[in-house]
Amino acid sequence: YNERYKTFRRQHVIGKMAAKDCDKVIKKRKIKNSETAKCKEVNTFVIASIKEVCEVCQTMGKPYHKNKTYIESVKTFQLVVCKLKSKGKRLPKCAYRGQECNQHIVLSCEKGLPVHFQRSF
Ligand code: T3P
Secondary structure, eight states: OOHHHHHHHHHHEESOOOGGGHHHHHHHTTOOOTTTSBOOSEEEEEESOHHHHHHHHHTSEEEOTTOTTOEEESSOEEEEEEEESSTTOBTTOOOEEEEEEEEOEEEEEETTEEEEEEEEO
16 A cells, blocks of 8 residues: 555544544544644544545545545545644644534545545535
């Protein structure tokens, strides 16, 4: 598998978690802003199997109207959106507020595999 797919999986796909688990999961999965070495401002977790998320790239997605390079999911997914409580915090003290919702996801895909989480709506 390619490295971008592995990173996507680590950062955005999880079988089960609750909104209150953001801090713990983000730490365990070593999710950070790779450019600034600070805490990542937003990270969305899709609560699903990796198979279901990959299917968005294959049969369960359609072109995202605003930008052809992205694919939006036909169905909604259960999500936990983790948002940093205060911006600019340095590692390792990253404190998040989690929110659960059901939304469509917008991804980019390479060779039928998800490699980037763009947004949800
Ligand atoms: P990455 O590409 O490492 O997954 O957009 C900048 C980063 O924020 C990008 O990181 C994706 C992430 N992000 C979410 O996880 N959820 C969101 O809703 C948005 C807007 C961004």
